[in-house]
Amino acid sequence: MGNRNGDLEVVDAVVVGSGFGAAVAAQRLAEAGKQVVVMERGRRYGPGDFARTPAQMGRNFWDPSEKLYGLFDAWSFRGTEGLVSSGLGGGSLIYANVLLRKDEHWFVHDSPLPGGGYEHWPFSRADLDPHYDVVERMLGATPYPYQDTPKTNAVERAAVAIGMPAVRPPLAVTFARPGEAPAPGLELPAAGYGTVHAGSRRLTCTLCGECDIGCNAGAKNTLDHTYLASAAHHGADLRTLHEVRAIRPLGEGGGYLVKYVVHEPGAKGLEDTRTRSLPERSIVARRVVLGAGTFGTTFLLLRSRASLPGLGPALGTRFCGNGDLLTLLMDCTLDGEHLPVDGGTGPVITTAVRRPDALDGDGWTGRGFYVEDAGFPGFLGWLVETAQLRSAARRAAAFAWQVVRNRVLAHGRSNISADLSTLLGDGRLSAGSLPLLGMGRDIPDGTMSLHEGRLAVDWTTATSRAYFDEMRATMERLSDALGASFKDNPLWWAKRVITVHPLGGVPIGRHVGEGVCDAYGEVRGHPGLHVVDGSAMPGPVGANPSLTIAAMADRAATRMLEQDWSRPTATSIAAPARARASVVPGATSVAFTERMTGPFTLDQTDPQRGAEIARSLRDHLTFVLTITATDIEAFVADPLHRAEATGWVESNVLGGRLDVERGWFHLFVHPRGTPGRRMLYRLWLRDTAGSPLTLLGAKDVEDDQGLDVWADTTTLFVRVVAGHLPPPEAATHAQALAVLADLDDGLGPTAPDKTLGAGVLVIKPWDLAKQLTTFRTQGDAGPAALAQFGRLFLGELWDVYVADRLAGRRGGVRVGTREGR
Template structure:
């Protein structure tokens, strides 16, 4: 795809004098002597996206110069144009205008810059229209200064500039308008950041200058990457701090009622800092857990190894299934992986096996390895079998009290009997035992390399839920592990590269190769079969098509489930609600008391194209917020997802059910995933990856990524164990 270019014309003029190197003095002398200098330039931007995203990528400048002591209409055939070029002052950027020309066979170089910074008063107009200019003898500005002055842009000249904007290679008026809008949004947004936010906006960052190393390692995030690396590095005797944006949840605080803390808001985290964060992008929604334990708080307990085919391409040669095998085993022991005992299969698990057998796929049926503690004596035949009183308490190897599973179905919204082996019950307490510090409600905003020493500064906001406010702070460490989840890690690094400019040398591959991991759920309705998907662990088994047997697409089918809370909500809604007749109809699908008992939520993952791209953009109206965008072409993954859906239909029909494919897919081709991967892919170098096989970011020693973002392709199955195994391996390479 050809990069869009953009051009415009600009004229600036002002008093100028020879014999001085100071712009203000040259302007004063020029006014006294009546000498002026004017430039009439054509500005060219060859690649608009690169110009916007890389402050070091210049535009071109050509034109003519009018300066009576040297001549009128002097041609300048080469030059440089920059907007918002960083300077040594973090609060000031330059707009750069530089022109090379000749006079009487001598080389000259006119170098000008506008100083974009916020001073007292409202100085935006003067800053953006005032060009401090020096004239050098020679081919560049390293030559001796022979003159100086100040040029300005008038209102008429500004109007002419705007009228002259063009996009020469735009494919039609809509593409031209889009490019002009993008440039205007960029320009206005940068000015907003400089002049409006310091006066009226909240200060995001702690202003204190401090290079003290507070920790050996800071870990951002406490999910399967963060908890594992923090634990292992603390065991090595390193001083570790975990920064987690969410709360430290206890069973008594799990959300249950409609007024509880369910939601996390990226826009208002001080007000909404609850259990789950759901973000909506074009044709894709992503669900993420929020709290100490990260994604383990909301995942379905599936702790399965990736299959060998997943490592056949896309990875550095050091990463293979055999490489990860000892780490897979290590993580399985930490999370006490088990299968559902044969004497307590829930109805949906029996349906899975029945469907596999009826369709000739008996050998493909698999019981899932689950990070759940089971009681061999549990029985569905007991009175009140699913009551919490049947959970058997015990103390786990890390000194914490847990219980056994009572098949209540609340896995995704917090197990009140603590039968699930979430990370806050194993890796994290083990890390704390070895001195690690966990800081919940710390939302990281920016990463900056420390000046003059090895290490990184981490700026964050401390969330005060009671006062509903954010308090800026920072900490420094010699090493930094970024494990904020696939979406959080990509966004933070993109902001540090493209918004704040603190990590400008990050790979161009950042954000590339994003995958939804092909997640899809198809509900099926049964007239004569009791499924009760609110009973049992949220998932228990799979039918494996990852060998590409069906339409040469790799996927597997799982039995989904719903939290028991949904059943209770439907019961209440069917009794007393404005739309009670609708919920009563759903309840009437069966004769029992469970309004969902006739529904089978067929679930699964597929190997999609893994070709999504995450980018940072800005809104086009004040306050010009930067936001994460996802470019994802459904056509490239449609075959894999559709194969999974069609298998859902086949399995439903074989067992007397009717699959109901959601209109969100049938009509809109929209998806939702709790398993996003990629964007910070492992590679052999900076041209094909963001991190190396050890998780270390190319170009930034001591900065690591250890979460799903480093996985370079879809796995086609639940990724938690692979993320944890990679984190175990990354920690092995990090030394004090």
């Protein structure tokens, strides 16, 4: 697959993730003859591969740092819990197969949001209908065919009783062999495009009710059995356990550098399995199609923000949980007798009760929603059950504590897969109950951001309260109609909801202020970067969202295929030229090389805070600079002690090694009104996108009591800001000195929107020892020039640490040349 450019693999498209958006896009592009690589972080699961024993289920979560490489990826945020999937086929592996179209009137336009702005869908149902048709055909959508399933009949009866008749929504499940009547457990013929699970066989639906924990019969028409198999048939390369970490645009030739890691579950001797600790690899693609889901894609773009300057202010906005609310009907009865609803028979969802919206007319008010049966042993049922069973109380308490600790104490962790793994233990089913899952048009006013390097979601039920109250009331009426005892989900008391339909974060919109992407999912300012998953939604779908995500991806793929696909050129991948120190004719130069390294991370402005956070994230920055005083006489005489800096900077969060295009170094300047000195660094860099960056660094040399000369001269506080900040201009040396010395805290202007990151670098003793061997001179003065430099350096230190003390004062040291000392 792919061509090579130097050491780099070059392909037409990298598709990130393999869920509804990604799989559809991958298939369409591969079918059109494009070279496609699909990178999916999770494993491949064929029929029979899904966990079933309590021990397997207990480890069936995604958290590589805990050596968990399983199917469920659970998150806990302020106001909401989220559950998504990790595996080839994404959410289709654990979803409940419902394929409903978004209601025609729910494609709202200019619907105001409480915090400002609008929910606006820039296309209509009619625009999507042809794409809905295609996806439904590919996924084999068909209504549930059996008439004797207890839970289906129970909900249908209850729905009639409350005046909202239920429908049987199309399900992506195979119930019958071609041309035959539905019958459970019959072997299915192979699809024309083959399979990605060699040696496996698929059966018609056995009605086992296990759709949410993976269909071991292969009856679910999941994406691996359909779109991804077809993509592979057309040459797409499906790579599992490949997790994408960053995206960097290339230069003028276009295209993107995609950085990824490969997980190796069970690899011997691999102690540190955290994603950020694994070696990073790269691939180049003309187009990158992001389908990593609402959490995955938004997280990836927030982390890549430094090198994707086109990402607008809408990044992280419009989050919502598609109005999800889970409740439980316990002990259903009919005429006072026990009613066996038998939640374990039939696919997880078989019916849908639709409550219209004010937008539909007909006199309804408020926001519309759907209520569906959610059979056992769906994963959500396990959660509910865990809260009910005494035997699970201890684990539940520990889990609740973890959630509270994360939320109330802002303990920093948002991924709770490992905690859930502990909580579930050997969980068993409770009987005689039927969960209900509601979803609809909640308010998409949540925000997603990075908090100490982790994904944070700020969304609560507050603004959607009326919507949730109405849905809950409808569920209670269904419960009454079934003679059942109505239970809220265990987190509802804390005004929290569990969503299995997270949406938004990278919304489409009419302009850069409203949407990161245009109406086709292409990221504004970054041609060839596309978003095709739930994160692109500008608001709730209302109905179950997968079909809409897939239809939008199909529409986006059609648009992509109409665009220019010329490959990135070699020149676009080449690094920018390095700066060389200038030569002053007749002068003697002095040069030395220093290496400094330390913790550095993005989204921080305070170097010390940045360093603290970077340590936990293992984010870092290193530079190797050759400092050249091109004319030692002028250098010594100049009160600014200016020298040139050349070399490179390397940081995992800035996209790797970046050459210094131009650099300034000041050995010692004297901040006004303080006794100390400052060494200043200013380096012009360019990230892999070609966007200008400036690294500003300051070492403070100040006698603040104690023998800290080592720490002072080896500790550099750094910030990286967007753009090439010019050195301050000033008419005279004295003015320049004042400007330089007084710049903020030595690091220069730091408007928060310009600062990309901050940290603290040090020289390790070994590097200092090496630095001492790097001093070189060129020119007639030779060793005398070195001596001049040494006298200047040591003279200033003498002033700061010794002379002031001898004179009984701690301030006001004269700044000037050191001649005569």
